[in-house]
Amino acid sequence: MAFSFFNNYFLTIDIGFKLIKVLQVRKKEDDAIEVVNFGIGNTPKDCIKNGAIRNKARVIEEIKRLIRENDITAKEAKIVMSGTNIITRIIMIDDVPEDEVENRVKSEIESFMPIDMKDHSVDFKMLDYNRNGGVKKRRIFVTAVKKSIINSYVDILNSLNLKPVAVDTPANSIAKLFNNEIWLKDTDTRIRSQGNQRFDTGTVAVLDFGSETTIVNILKNKVIEFNRVILIGSSNIDKEIFEKIVADKLKVDFPEMYKKKYGIILKRDYNNDLEWNCSEISKGVIDEIIKNINTCFNFYTTRCGGDKITKILITGGGSQLIHLKDYLEGIFKIPCYSINSVDIPGVEFSENLDINRIYYLTNALGIAL
Structure with a gap:
C-alpha cells in the first residue's frame, strides 16, 4: 500500500500458534516507520491449526483486548498468516521472453505443485539464472495459499471493523524486513x-x-x-x-x-x-x-x-x-x-516501548514496511 499523506497510522497483526502480536505504526514523511505501541497476548488454545483459524470469535476477542489495553486506535490493518499451510517452491523455467514468463510459470505449477489452481492464490518472484544440464534456466520463487485461508484472515479484520490493507505470509514479511540495509x-x-x-x-x-x-x-x-x-x-x-x-x-x-x-x-x-x-x-x-x-x-x-x-x-x-x-x-x-x-534502518520505536521483545515482533514489523 502506498501512503499519500504524512503521519498515517495503521496497525499490523501477527497471529501465531502461541502468541498474538498487535503493533500500531506511524508512517513517517521519510518512509521510515515508527512503532508507537504494541501488545502481545496469548493465542486462545486450539484456535489455530495448520494456518487455519478454527475459532475466530475467541481470536477476535483477544485482539480486541490487546487493541483496547494498548491504546491502539488505527483503523487500517495488515495481517500475517500462520505458516504451516503456505506452500513455497523454487521452480526452474526455460529462458523465455518476459511476456511468456507468467504462462510458463503457471504450466510448471500445474505440473509439479500439489495444488488446485482454482482454490489457491498464487504469487511468484523471478530470481536469477542458473544452468541445469548446460541449459540456461530462470529460477522462480512461488508461493501458494488456499483462498479460504486468506479469506478467514480478512474476515477477522472485518469483524474488528478494520479496513484490510494486506494479508501476507511470514516469508514475505521477512523479505520486506531485509529489503533494508x-x-x-x-x-x-x-x-x-x-x-x-x-x-x-x-x-x-x-x-x-x-x-x-x-x-x-x-x-x-x-x-x-x-x-x-x-x-x-x-x-x-x-x-x-x-x-x-x-x-x-x-x-x-x-x-x-x-x-x-x-x-x-x-x-x-x-x-x-x-x-x-x-x-x-x-x-x-x-x-x-x-x-x-x-x-x-x-x-x-x-x-x-x-x-x-x-x-x-x-x-x-x-x-x-x-x-x-x-x-x-x-x-x-x-x-x-x-x-x-x-x-534495522527505517524502523524506529517510541521511547516508552520495551524493544528488548523485538524477537516476538519480526513478522509484524516486516509486514509494516
Whole structure:
C-alpha cells in the first residue's frame, strides 16, 4: 500500500500458534516507520491449526483486548498468516521472453505443485539464472495459499471493523524486513574488532523459532529464495521436560520455567542434576530441529541452485533459549546472531516501548514496511 499523506497510522497483526502480536505504526514523511505501541497476548488454545483459524470469535476477542489495553486506535490493518499451510517452491523455467514468463510459470505449477489452481492464490518472484544440464534456466520463487485461508484472515479484520490493507505470509514479511540495509550492533567482540558490518550481504538464513514450528527462510542479497516450516518448536522442550523429569520423580510443575531458566548448558555443574537434565532435554529437541534445518540447507544448495549460507539470524520466542546462538554456531560453523543484535534502518520505536521483545515482533514489523 502506498501512503499519500504524512503521519498515517495503521496497525499490523501477527497471529501465531502461541502468541498474538498487535503493533500500531506511524508512517513517517521519510518512509521510515515508527512503532508507537504494541501488545502481545496469548493465542486462545486450539484456535489455530495448520494456518487455519478454527475459532475466530475467541481470536477476535483477544485482539480486541490487546487493541483496547494498548491504546491502539488505527483503523487500517495488515495481517500475517500462520505458516504451516503456505506452500513455497523454487521452480526452474526455460529462458523465455518476459511476456511468456507468467504462462510458463503457471504450466510448471500445474505440473509439479500439489495444488488446485482454482482454490489457491498464487504469487511468484523471478530470481536469477542458473544452468541445469548446460541449459540456461530462470529460477522462480512461488508461493501458494488456499483462498479460504486468506479469506478467514480478512474476515477477522472485518469483524474488528478494520479496513484490510494486506494479508501476507511470514516469508514475505521477512523479505520486506531485509529489503533494508541491516547492520550488526556493537554488541560483541567479533563486531567491535571488525568495525560496523552489514548483515544483509551474501546468503543469510533467518531461523524463526516459534512455539509449535521452526521456520527456515533463506535470502540471497536481500531476496527471499527459500522457505520451509519444520513442525517442531520450543513447546516440544516443555513437553519433554514434563514427561521425563516428572518420570524421574523430580516433581517439576512448570516445565517452561525450567526451560527458560537453564536453556542449553555448555559446561556441566555436577552439583546440579536438574540443570543438566533439563539442558540435555533442550539439546535433544534442538538437535532434531538442527537435523531438519540441515536438510533444508542441503536442499537449497543442491536442488534449488542456491549458494552456501554465510550468516544465520535467529528470531522468535524460542530464540531466547539460553546459549542457543552459541550452540547453533558450534554446530553449523557459521556466524550466528540474534535479532536483538541488528539495527534495522527505517524502523524506529517510541521511547516508552520495551524493544528488548523485538524477537516476538519480526513478522509484524516486516509486514509494516
